[in-house]
Each structure stands twice: as structure tokens, then as C-alpha cells.
Amino acid sequence: MASGLIGGLGFIGLAFGAAAETNKSAASPPLTNRAKASTNAPAMFRVKSGFRFEVVAEAPMVAAPVAMAFDENGRLFVAEMRDYPDQRSKSPHLGEISVLEDTTGQGVFDSSNVYADDLASPSAVACYDGGVFVGATTELIYLKDAGRNGNAEVRKVVSNGLGAVRQSGAEVFLNNFNWGLDSRIHGGAGPLSPTGENLAEVRDLLWDPRTLKVSPETGIATSGLSFDSFGRKFVCDADHPLRMAMFELRCAARNPFFVKPPVLADAEEGARTGASARFGVATSRLTRTRVRAGLAESAAPEARGLVVYRGSGFPTNYYENIFIADPGRHAIYRVVVAERGLEMVCASGLEEFVSSTDSTFRPMQIVNGPDGALYVADMRGGGESGRIFRLAPEKFKASKAPQLGNARLYDLVAALAHPDGWRQDTAARLLYERHDRAAVPLLANMAQKAQAPSARVHALRTLQSLDGLSEPVILTALRDPDARVRENAVLAAEAVLKTGAGTDALWNQFKRTVADPVIRVRYQLAFTLGESRDPRRISLLAAILKRDSGSEWMRAAVLSSLGEGGGALFALMAGDADYRATPAGQDLLHELAAMLGVQGFGPEINLVTGAVEGGGLDISASFSLLSSVGEGLRRARSSLSVLDSEGRLQGAYSQALNIVVAGGTSMQESVEALRLLGCSPYAYDQLSGWLLLIPGNNYSSAVQSAAIETLARFNDPRIVPSLLTRWPYLTSQLRRVASAALLSRIERVRPVAAALQDGKLEPGDLSPAHANMLRTWPDPAMAEIAVHVLGPLARRRAEEVRRFQPALRLQGVPDRGRQIFLNRCASCHGSAVPARATLSGAAGFSGSPLWPLGPDLMGARRRGKERILEAVLEPHNKAVPGYTTSVVEAKDGELLVGLVKDENQRSITLQQPDGTMTIWARESIASIRPQTWSLMPVGLEEGLSNQDMADLIEYVTANP
Numbered sequence: 001m002a003s004g005l006i007g008g009l010g011f012i013g014l015a016f017g018a019a020a021e022t023n024k025s026a027a028s029p030p031l032t033n034r035a036k037a038s039t040n041a042p043a044m045f046r047v048k049s050g051f052r053f054e055v056v057a058e059a060p061m062v063a064a065p066v067a068m069a070f071d072e073n074g075r076l077f078v079a080e081m082r083d084y085p086d087q088r089s090k091s092p093h094l095g096e097i098s099v100l101e102d103t104t105g106q107g108v109f110d111s112s113n114v115y116a117d118d119l120a121s122p123s124a125v126a127c128y129d130g131g132v133f134v135g136a137t138t139e140l141i142y143l144k145d146a147g148r149n150g151n152a153e154v155r156k157v158v159s160n161g162l163g164a165v166r167q168s169g170a171e172v173f174l175n176n177f178n179w180g181l182d183s184r185i186h187g188g189a190g191p192l193s194p195t196g197e198n199l200a201e202v203r204d205l206l207w208d209p210r211t212l213k214v215s216p217e218t219g220i221a222t223s224g225l226s227f228d229s230f231g232r233k234f235v236c237d238a239d240h241p242l243r244m245a246m247f248e249l250r251c252a253a254r255n256p257f258f259v260k261p262p263v264l265a266d267a268e269e270g271a272r273t274g275a276s277a278r279f280g281v282a283t284s285r286l287t288r289t290r291v292r293a294g295l296a297e298s299a300a301p302e303a304r305g306l307v308v309y310r311g312s313g314f315p316t317n318y319y320e321n322i323f324i325a326d327p328g329r330h331a332i333y334r335v336v337v338a339e340r341g342l343e344m345v346c347a348s349g350l351e352e353f354v355s356s357t358d359s360t361f362r363p364m365q366i367v368n369g370p371d372g373a374l375y376v377a378d379m380r381g382g383g384e385s386g387r388i389f390r391l392a393p394e395k396f397k398a399s400k401a402p403q404l405g406n407a408r409l410y411d412l413v414a415a416l417a418h419p420d421g422w423r424q425d426t427a428a429r430l431l432y433e434r435h436d437r438a439a440v441p442l443l444a445n446m447a448q449k450a451q452a453p454s455a456r457v458h459a460l461r462t463l464q465s466l467d468g469l470s471e472p473v474i475l476t477a478l479r480d481p482d483a484r485v486r487e488n489a490v491l492a493a494e495a496v497l498k499t500g501a502g503t504d505a506l507w508n509q510f511k512r513t514v515a516d517p518v519i520r521v522r523y524q525l526a527f528t529l530g531e532s533r534d535p536r537r538i539s540l541l542a543a544i545l546k547r548d549s550g551s552e553w554m555r556a557a558v559l560s561s562l563g564e565g566g567g568a569l570f571a572l573m574a575g576d577a578d579y580r581a582t583p584a585g586q587d588l589l590h591e592l593a594a595m596l597g598v599q600g601f602g603p604e605i606n607l608v609t610g611a612v613e614g615g616g617l618d619i620s621a622s623f624s625l626l627s628s629v630g631e632g633l634r635r636a637r638s639s640l641s642v643l644d645s646e647g648r649l650q651g652a653y654s655q656a657l658n659i660v661v662a663g664g665t666s667m668q669e670s671v672e673a674l675r676l677l678g679c680s681p682y683a684y685d686q687l688s689g690w691l692l693l694i695p696g697n698n699y700s701s702a703v704q705s706a707a708i709e710t711l712a713r714f715n716d717p718r719i720v721p722s723l724l725t726r727w728p729y730l731t732s733q734l735r736r737v738a739s740a741a742l743l744s745r746i747e748r749v750r751p752v753a754a755a756l757q758d759g760k761l762e763p764g765d766l767s768p769a770h771a772n773m774l775r776t777w778p779d780p781a782m783a784e785i786a787v788h789v790l791g792p793l794a795r796r797r798a799e800e801v802r803r804f805q806p807a808l809r810l811q812g813v814p815d816r817g818r819q820i821f822l823n824r825c826a827s828c829h830g831s832a833v834p835a836r837a838t839l840s841g842a843a844g845f846s847g848s849p850l851w852p853l854g855p856d857l858m859g860a861r862r863r864g865k866e867r868i869l870e871a872v873l874e875p876h877n878k879a880v881p882g883y884t885t886s887v888v889e890a891k892d893g894e895l896l897v898g899l900v901k902d903e904n905q906r907s908i909t910l911q912q913p914d915g916t917m918t919i920w921a922r923e924s925i926a927s928i929r930p931q932t933w934s935l936m937p938v939g940l941e942e943g944l945s946n947q948d949m950a951d952l953i954e955y956v957t958a959n960p
Helices: 001-016 249-253 285-292 410-414 421-434 438-450 453-464 469-479 483-492 504-513 519-531 536-548 552-560 566-574 583-599 602-614 619-634 650-662 667-677 684-691 701-711 721-727 732-742 746-757 766-773 778-792 798-803 807-808 815-826 864-871 946-958
Strands: 045-047 053-056 064-069 076-080 095-101 111-119 122-128 131-136 137-143 154-159 176-177 185-188 202-206 212-215 222-225 233-236 244-245 264-266 304-307 322-325 331-337 337-339 343-346 351-356 361-367 373-376 387-393 885-890 895-903 908-912 915-919 925-930
Touching: 001 045, 053 212, 064 176, 064 373, 064 387, 076 122, 076 131, 076 504, 095 131, 095 504, 111 131, 111 137, 122 185, 122 421, 122 701, 131 176, 131 946, 137 483, 176 421, 185 222, 212 249, 222 322, 249 552, 264 684, 331 361, 351 469, 387 915, 410 421, 410 438, 421 438, 438 453, 438 469, 453 483, 469 483, 469 504, 483 519, 504 519, 504 536, 519 536, 519 552, 519 766, 536 552, 552 583, 566 583, 566 602, 583 602, 583 619, 583 915, 602 650, 619 650, 619 667, 619 946, 650 667, 667 684, 667 701, 667 815, 684 701, 701 732, 721 746, 732 746, 746 778, 766 778, 766 885, 766 895, 798 807, 798 864, 807 864, 807 946, 815 895, 815 946, 864 946, 885 908
Parallel strands: 064 122, 064 361, 122 176, 222 304
Antiparallel strands: 045 351, 053 387, 064 076, 076 095, 095 111, 122 131, 131 137, 137 154, 176 185, 185 202, 202 212, 222 233, 233 244, 244 264, 304 322, 322 331, 331 351, 337 343, 361 373, 373 387, 885 895, 885 925, 895 908, 908 915
């Protein structure tokens, strides 16, 4: 055993050997705590019946605690943000890491020592190999007391440039470092973009504590992060009390050419699944007391920390309940979660578990303790004040701190089966530190025979971290009676697939897993198959899609696994007549076709065109799928004609032109024929005569719109005057379509501005987004014309704000406000749009609740009614992080306006003002210009009375 421990310490010495060490002075005498733990909550606290809330450390032993971590011997490392909020400029920095110990085993910390000082706002801490990783402002630092004198002499900056600053100025700190089942340390609010200005660009982070490789991961957790016993990640922020991570960024990165749903899903109340239910807090006697005391009250908590309870100290019905800290309301809440398909729902609203009328009680982090209790860091007022609380049942008895640091290998493996999650995680960490191969047979035995499912999972994943996972162990786990074990087994199998060593037995088991009764197991399989290039994976992905294609998450999982092989999957799915006849099947085929077009792999696209030509599809479906491929290729600076060098598609183009000339048998057939012509090799002169006959004549609005959009694909100076001759005959709706088409290319901006100046176009012919684009055009001459004709950009609207001030004093009626919200707001803010993204155009997908065009309103009540009113009346005054409008210019001169929802080295995802989501190859983009105006139009208040506005605001604040 000693050799394993020595080997672990020696490795860390090598890992940090090149680091510059900071020698500290000898340890000062530790402080002694004079305070005793109270037998129950201090005065001004109310605790759930049957529990007690007791102080276990307070100033001067601890000051401004914001984060904590217990080491393997029960010592508590505390991050003390003594410099918050306005003393970070002091030198040396005031932030410290303190170590608290209970030397008597009576459950009260009686010794405190400064482990490290001169830290800028330390906000997160995690133990590893006798030292700690610390998040301090923008740095991830490793500290270690190599001399065992109580002070950390080793100080190495592992990474910097972390954390971020919101555009509004509110800071996001590194937070909540957690040990994961993958033997990595995970933290909230990690790597940020090169600009560092937009919160939407921040991600959570994870790192291998052995190699120190830091990577971004699914997030962001701006204030809270915790895992359950089976590796599911929960996060929170000030506006979202509870969210669950739905997929890993590494999986999405395998194929950047499809529209991804948001990586986080809000937990909703299971009792109200028919609506976009959010957390509410049941009113209690204490709540009413706080209202009388004049403290702020809101419908949803301002979550600043959360933990999944995984201890044995509470009654068993509390296991894996989630506890959320709310310093703003001086409370801790409990929520019971349950699975509903792929997402988690709340069995009820948040339960007020601990509350206080003490306005200095500011719980910042909650952690599982070695004794099965929960520990709470109470920052209080910062500076030199602060407390550590323990939350435990009334009959809880404190126990002596465990000493896992000297545990035998066998005992560490056995600890993976302990009912306390802290012991499981700590034992797994120590096994990873020691990296002793003697643990492999012990872990293999536990993975297959342990009684508790969580023990089998921890053993399985720890085996993987020690490179000791074998296919027989995986096969046993894939057949486990517990779905959570099977899910982790599928994930662990990636280690085998990456080497290409999977046997027929493994693939046969995967085939059975496709029919697993639990969707989460099938969901993980869809991701895992993306780690293989074995052609057998295609039929399995197809089977998953046929069963679960109604799930947006499942579709994303399958598409993420198609960095290659998408053409074969398309051919397989298109060949199933029953599947392609379903709405979900049609959507999937179009999405696949567009994705393959942007990917631009010739052999894959040949499989698509071959399947379309020989698949027995009707004319409309054939044209639509070909135009989807063509649109995707265009966004990758290619075309169908380039790839179709043999002219196999000429027959389809000719047929489409004949339909346009002679008229189709249906409106849909004509629309799809027009769209295909926009991807065809025909020149402007070959088509314009026919296309210009359609706008303003006796055709449906859809056919006229398609003709206008097809004309706009061409780069020809005659398009603007030609369309303007048809202008008097266009409806107001078609004029909006036509103006958007004209402004879809940069060379047409000047003639459009001239037409506005000459009165050939009216201001109302432009969409609000295009009007604002012209007002703020980089060419001052063009912008001046636009401002003269359209008026200036309305950032401040003082008169409207004054007119609606009385609304803030009126009592609103939420039911009436709901109807106003549905009519004027919901199409962009999520709750009234279709439940499934639907095809819009040839290769775009219209918005769904997963990607609302505007920000959600979870934090609306927290911000107050006055700010809500200002946001409605002055949408261009303040930018909302994550919803910055951009004008995107393609290298071929195409112009787009919208929200950049995702951007990486290979692609961007743009959401346009109508909600349409499109993917562009990054190499096709010349520039992305962020704007200072919002897509939200001015004037939504028109026709509303003050009482109407009061009703709307009341609905928004009552139903965030």
C-alpha cells in the first residue's frame, strides 16, 4: 500500500516540478474556536421540523466563506472571499484558504489555520493529492503544503483567463468544484471566449488533475453545480433555480453542422406539465413574517448554490433530493426531482427548508459532509464575518472525522459502496491518485456483484479511469437490471469503441440496447455510437431514430454521431416509406440533407441524391430534399452543380422549370419547384422572365414569396429595378418579403437606400430588423439616408415611459395579462410556439421552445416591475447577454440578420428574426458585426392602456 501512495505523491511532484514555488512564512498558531455548536438553529431561523441547523464554525475562525471542500481526513478547506466586493485592488490580496479541523471528534471545528493567503477573490476549492485546486477570479491555482507546516509553499497557476463579466457588470466567478465519475474535476463558469465580454460565450470547465489539461464542458453554472450518484449534472444561476445538463460539449463538437438544442434544460414542476411551469415557493408563516419585516419577496429563488444530497444522515426519502441556497432571501430550499423521459421534473414546488429573518444570513454553497450531514457556507456581510452551519436531523450524532488518507487499497474500493456520496467520491479520487493496478480485479468484482447500483457504477467508472475496463465487465453492466448502470455502461463502452476493438458480442448487445425500455439508455447509446466508425452503427442509429425521432434531444444525439456516415443513414431512412411519410421522418430527412450539404462531403451527398432519385418519392418531396442539400452546399460555398459534374440532376431541374412555366398540380409542388430552381445551374436570364411574372399576379402568397426568394439568389443589378416595377401590385406582407430579399445581398443595400430616398419604398415595407440594419449601416452616407427616411433608432423613449408610469401603481390581473402575453410576446419568449421545430424554407428550422427568439423571463420578478416596463418600451436601450443582434456577411456577399446561437471554428448557427435556424460553414463567413439594437421591435405597447400594461407585467412577474 505504501508504494501506491508514495507513487501518487511522486507523480504530483513531477507534475508541478517546473512550477515557481512561493515560500510562505512558517505556519502561525492555529486559532481555537471558543463557540460551541448550538443544539438547534440560532434565533431568527426557522428549520423544517425534525431537523436542526447549527453553527460549527464562525468568526474569527472563518471569514466570508463562499466555498468548501472536505479532504480525505475530514479537514475542511474554506475559500474566504474577504475582499468582496470592493477591496480586490488591495495588495497583497485579502482572499485566503483556511483549514478547519475538529480535533476532539465532537462535531465542532476547534482549530483554524491559514493555508494560503494573497488570493484575489477565491471562490471555489477542491482537494487533490494532499493539496487543493482553487478558483481565484480568473485563475485556476494548485496549492500544496509540501513541507507539512500548515502553509501551502507550492503555488502553481494551472490556467488563467477563466470566469467572465456580464455586459451589465455583474461578475461570474469560478464556482462549485466537484469530483466527477470520469475522474475529472468539474467547475462552474470556466473558459471564456477571446473577447471575454459576453456571458453566452462562457462555459463550465473540467480538468484532469493529473495532466492538468483544462477543457470546456456543458454549462454554464454561474452559481451552482452538483452531480447525482450516477453522474447527472445539475446547475443553477440567479434566474434558473435548477437545470440539468443534457449532453456533453465533446459530443456536439464531433459534428458542428446541425442545429443543437440548448445544452441545459430547466426542471419544471411535474404537477404542471401542460404548461411551461417554473418554480414557485409555497408561502409559509415565515414568508409572511419576512414580508412584514420588509424583506424582498419573489416567485423564484435567486439561486447561488445547489447540492444533490447523497448522505446517510438524513432519512432515506431525502437521498438525492436537491438543496438550493438563496442568499437574497436568506433561505435554503429543497426540491424532489424525478425522471420524465430524458428530463427531470420537480415532484412539487420548492420547499422552504431553512429560512431566516436575519438579513446577514447569505448561504453561498452547500456540500455533503463526511458524516452524512450537509454543510453550509454563510458569507454573511463579507469581510471578517462569516459562519459554517451544519444541517442535520435533530437526533443526528456527530462522529469522528474519517481517515481515508491512510486507508488500505481494499478499504478504498469498499468505500465505493458506502451510502455516503462523499465517501464514494473521495475513495474514487484517492484510487485515481494512487493509480495502483492492484485495484483492478477488486473493482471488476464490485462492478459486477455489488448490491447497490451506485456502487456498481462507481466501480465501473473508476475501472475506466485506471485503464482497467474489459469488455466482459462492460457486457455484464450493459445487461444490469438497473437502467442507470446500463446508461453508464454504454458511456464506459466508448473506451473500447475508440480503439476499434469492439467484438461481435458487444455489437450484438448494442443491438439489444436499441430496444432498452428506458429512453436515457438509448439516448446515451446514440451518443456513444459516434465514437465508432464501424458501419454497423448506422443501422443502430436508424433504429433509435425510428423509435424516438419525436424527441429533440434524441435527434441531436444521433446527429452528433454523424461526423461521417450521414449519407448512409439518409439512404436508409429515406428508403423506409412508412417512416418518411411521418412528419417527424420528413423533418429528419430535410435536416439530414441540409446538414450533409454544409458538411460538403461529395460521396455522402451522392448517397443523398441517389436515394432521392431512386427512392420512389413524389415530385414535391424530391424537389424539397434536393433543395435542402443545395441550400446546405451554398452555405459551404459550393453547389449542386459543382458536385453533379455528370449532370444527373438536370432532369429534375428541367421538370421544376416546366412546373413553374405550366403551373404545378398543387401549391406545394410549385413552391418546391421554385426553391429547387434557386439551387439550379440556370442563369438569371434563363429564369428571370418566368419568375418576374409571378409576384403581384394571381398566385398564392406562398408561391409569390418563393419566386421572390429564388430571384434574390442571383447577383444581378437588374433585380432591384425589376422587383420595384412589381411593387404596386404586392400586398404589404409580400413587400416585407421582397424588401428582405433585396437586402439579402450587400451590393443591393445602396439601391434599396436610394429607393427609400426616392419614395419608391415606404418605411413600412421594411421589417424592424432591416430598418435598424440600415439605420446603423457602416457607410455613414447610407445610414444618413435611412435615418432621414425612417427616423433615428429609438433607444430612449422617455415620453412612452412617462405615459405608462401609472401602470406600475395599478393592480394587475394575471389572467388578462396572460392573453396579452400570448398575443404580443409569446412567439419570441417561448411558451406559445410549436412544441417541435418545423421546416421553414429549404434548409432552415423555425424556432421552438428549445430556442426562443427572446430571453426567458425566469428572472423578471427579481428585476422588478419598473425594469420590465422599461424593457418592453425601450428594447434597444440595454443589450441582453446571449441575445445580441448580429449582421453577418458571407464571402459571396449575402447578408443575414439574427442571433448567433453557436460559433466554432467550423460553423456558426444563426437564428433569424422569423425564428429560422440555419447553419453556415465558418469558412463561408466574411464578417460578423454585433449590433447595439435588439430584434425586439419598438411599439409593442401600441393599443394598450395603463391597465393592460399592469395586467401584462403582473402576469410576467407572477409566472416567470
